[in-house]
Amino acid sequence: MKIRHFMAMAAGAGALAAFVAAAPASADDGKLEELKAQGFARVAIANEPPFTAVAADGKVSGAAPDVAREVFKRLGVEDIVASISEYGAMIPGLQAGRHDVITAGLFMKPERCAAVAYSEPILCDAEAFALKQGNPLGLKSYKDVADNPDARIGAPGGGTEEKLALEAGVPRDRVIVVPDGQSGLKMLQDGRIDVYSLPVLSINDLVSKANDPSIEVVAPVEGAPVYCDGAAFKKGNEALRDAFDVELAKLKESGEFAKLIEPYGFSSAAAMSTTREKLCAAQ
Amino acid sequence: MEWDWNFVWEIMPTLIEGLKITLIATLFGAAVAAVVGLVFAILRMTAPRPIARAVGFTVEFIRGTPLLVQLYFIFFVLPDIGIRLPALLAGIIGLGVHYGTYAAEVYRSGIENVPRGQWEAAKATNLSARQTWIHVILPQAIPPMIPALANYLIAMFKETPLLSAITVLELMNQAKSVANSSYRYIEPMTLVGVFFLVMSLISVVFLRWLEERYARVEEH
Amino acid sequence: MTDWSGYIGLILQGALVTVQLTLMGSALAVVVAFAAGLGRVSRYMAVRAAATAYIEFFRGTSIFVQLFWVYFVLPFAGLTLSPLQAGVLALGLNVGAYGAEVVRGAVRAIGREQREACIALNLTRAQAMRHVILPQALPLMLPTFGNNAIELLKATAIVSLISLSDMTFQAQVVRAQTGSTLIPFATILVLYFLMALAISGAMRWLERRVTRGLDGVRT
Numbered sequence: 189m190k191i192r193h194f195m196a197m198a199a200g201a202g203a204l205a206a207f208v209a210a211a212p213a214s215a216d217d218g219k220l221e222e223l224k225a226q227g228f229a230r231v232a233i234a235n236e237p238p239f240t241a242v243a244a245d246g247k248v249s250g251a252a253p254d255v256a257r258e259v260f261k262r263l264g265v266e267d268i269v270a271s272i273s274e275y276g277a278m279i280p281g282l283q284a285g286r287h288d289v290i291t292a293g294l295f296m297k298p299e300r301c302a303a304v305a306y307s308e309p310i311l312c313d314a315e316a317f318a319l320k321q322g323n324p325l326g327l328k329s330y331k332d333v334a335d336n337p338d339a340r341i342g343a344p345g346g347g348t349e350e351k352l353a354l355e356a357g358v359p360r361d362r363v364i365v366v367p368d369g370q371s372g373l374k375m376l377q378d379g380r381i382d383v384y385s386l387p388v389l390s391i392n393d394l395v396s397k398a399n400d401p402s403i404e405v406v407a408p409v410e411g412a413p414v415y416c417d418g419a420a421f422k423k424g425n426e427a428l429r430d431a432f433d434v435e436l437a438k439l440k441e442s443g444e445f446a447k448l449i450e451p452y453g454f455s456s457a458a459a460m461s462t463t464r465e466k467l468c469a470a471q
Numbered sequence: 472m473e474w475d476w477n478f479v480w481e482i483m484p485t486l487i488e489g490l491k492i493t494l495i496a497t498l499f500g501a502a503v504a505a506v507v508g509l510v511f512a513i514l515r516m517t518a519p520r521p522i523a524r525a526v527g528f529t530v531e532f533i534r535g536t537p538l539l540v541q542l543y544f545i546f547f548v549l550p551d552i553g554i555r556l557p558a559l560l561a562g563i564i565g566l567g568v569h570y571g572t573y574a575a576e577v578y579r580s581g582i583e584n585v586p587r588g589q590w591e592a593a594k595a596t597n598l599s600a601r602q603t604w605i606h607v608i609l610p611q612a613i614p615p616m617i618p619a620l621a622n623y624l625i626a627m628f629k630e631t632p633l634l635s636a637i638t639v640l641e642l643m644n645q646a647k648s649v650a651n652s653s654y655r656y657i658e659p660m661t662l663v664g665v666f667f668l669v670m671s672l673i674s675v676v677f678l679r680w681l682e683e684r685y686a687r688v689e690e691h
Numbered sequence: 692m693t694d695w696s697g698y699i700g701l702i703l704q705g706a707l708v709t710v711q712l713t714l715m716g717s718a719l720a721v722v723v724a725f726a727a728g729l730g731r732v733s734r735y736m737a738v739r740a741a742a743t744a745y746i747e748f749f750r751g752t753s754i755f756v757q758l759f760w761v762y763f764v765l766p767f768a769g770l771t772l773s774p775l776q777a778g779v780l781a782l783g784l785n786v787g788a789y790g791a792e793v794v795r796g797a798v799r800a801i802g803r804e805q806r807e808a809c810i811a812l813n814l815t816r817a818q819a820m821r822h823v824i825l826p827q828a829l830p831l832m833l834p835t836f837g838n839n840a841i842e843l844l845k846a847t848a849i850v851s852l853i854s855l856s857d858m859t860f861q862a863q864v865v866r867a868q869t870g871s872t873l874i875p876f877a878t879i880l881v882l883y884f885l886m887a888l889a890i891s892g893a894m895r896w897l898e899r900r901v902t903r904g905l906d907g908v909r910t
Contacts, residue, residue: 276651284766346651370867378550535887537848629753656763671751
């Protein structure tokens with residue numbers, strides 16, 4: 189019994205050890221070399237067209253991954269491998285080494301700038317509301333939602349809109365965390381929420397696909413500024429970020445940047461007229 | 472990243488709010504499961520054959536598919552046919568129906584384990600059906616069911632975090648929302664784990680006591 | 692307007708991940724179930740204590756919490772697992788803890804006279820376990836193992852929440868693309884049910900296999 193038993197335990201331990209050994213080691217130095225050697229960069233996306241999208245065949249598209257794919261190619265990293273994540277899980281996932289970079293339309297805000305190393309701005313957009321036809325509650329800003337005790341707002345968990353709603357004073361129990369765009373739209377149609385907030389282009393994409401005349405869009409939301417996202421790297425990977433910025437600047441200059449993002453409806457002029465420094469300082 | 476005790480105290484009230492919802496969902500879910508299970512069990516044992524078979528299939532289907540998907544179904548699909556339940560109620564019904572199928576099996580084996588002779592003796596002493604159930608069968612069938620039912624109650628408690636997927640602000644969802652705004656996962660996730668562990672350890676002690684008090688129903 | 696064949700393909704890809712997770716998770720669960728279950732009946736106090744701690748811990752905390760913990764917290768301890776590894780590890784360890792109790796129960800259900808006969812025949816404890824106890828205990832474990840495997844299958848759905856593209860996850864993707872909620876969810880419900888039926892069928896076959904030659908020994 190003793191030996192059998194020991195063997196059983198050893199087999200269990202062995203299975204575990206095999207598991208652990210298979211895990212990739214993480215290192216901060218020479219991150220770019222590491223990515224080149226591995227042949228791909230792991231990016232976090234959100235499946236929120238037109239920022240990020242997954243097609244029927246599983247192919248990743250959307251403006252943010254397209255720009256990242258192009259920049260990484262120029263840096264010598266062949267491809268990107270995307271995993272879909274909640275907005276709120278992206279930064280913890282980055283810190284936990286789950287992905288190498290976030291390319292998901294995660295807008296720059298001062299507290300996010302403190303948590304990650306952003307590239308220069310890539311995609312800019314204002315915020316929008318989708319709500320029932322005729323806007324029965326007359327909601328035009330996050331403040332309006334806060335002031336109306338009956339208004340429930342849906343927003344992606346950990347996304348910019350959730351934070352804006354909370355900052356405007358909407359209590360936690362009226363900010364409903366919505367897992368994805370389709371759920372948000374459905375909850376709006378079903379009357380579970382009164383307003384669903386996303387960036388303008390995302391809302392337009394969602395509402396035009398739904399083709400539902402009972403839904404209307406308020407864009408932009410009053411009092412919410414235009415935000416821009418950047419590719420977000422882990423603190424400590426600034427060297428990689430700087431290399432990314434150099435290639436990104438070249439793309440912007442050559443006009444290829446515009447060709448990549450404008451078909452999705454984004455303005456390249458908006459991204460080029462501002463800087464990370466300004467956006468991260470803005471309150 | 473280091474463990475931060477100040478942060479722990481800061482988020483504790485939020486998590487306790489979530490824990491309350493978790494407990495509400497568990498208690499009401501258990502009540503629904505107890506009733507739904509009884510309906511399933513009675514239909515399966517006494518209804519005409521086609522109905523009994525249909526119920527049997529339904530029970531198997533619910534037991535063979537994930538609760539998470541069933542919750543999505545209740546929350547997102549039912550409104551299309553005009554049934555719009557608030558998130559928490561949808562969650563309670565999902566939990567209740569899912570675990571009701573388990574409870575039905577417990578009821579059934581509990582009742583079937585009452586020896587035939589008891590039924591015959593009841594008939595011989597001229598008891599009515601009602602009297603037979605209340606005075607002979609149920610008093611013998613129920614005690615062995617209690618530990619098995621308690622076991623499923625604990626299992627159900629541990630599945631309540633799934634309700635976060637349909638926007639119920641229970642313990643797990645509160646922890647996630649804390650993590651989302653602070654970018655820290657270590658403390659909230661660990662605390663949720665600790666809450667569950669403590670509650671479970673208490674309930675295990677309680678379960679052992681139940682098992683000693685009432686004979687254990689055969690594992691099916 | 693909708694490319695259903697493409698979407699069905701996506702869901703089938705997810706089904707493959709679900710099957711993979713179920714098989715690998717079950718394999719890990721069986722290994723740890725035997726290790727911990729036999730550990731619970733060990734002669735050594737330390738082994739018993741370790742096995743008990745493992746079982747209570749994994750049965751006591753929710754699989755959902757364990758998965759999030761493995762995925763988001765373990766990396767800070769220097770252990771970064773891919774979503775698939777995290778999923779298999781959490782599922783295997785969780786269901787293994789339930790399986791361990793089944794192993795223990797079945798081993799203890801083998802009667803005293805069998806153990807005494809082993810001693811009389813001068814078998815070592817290992818020999819007795821291997822040749823006498825386990826062959827009789829195994830048929831007792833199988834039905835519950837079958838149920839556990841179905842529980843594991845159902846639990847795989849939650850890996851969709853750590854962005855592993857299993858069947859539930861792909862159904863969400865399809866839903867986001869097509870705007871239809873009913874069709875993808877109804878499809879995967881049926882697929883899950885078919886998988887559960889396959890598991891119970893396989894377990895019944897296995898039960899017949901292992902009980903062969905044991906006729907009349909136990910009922």
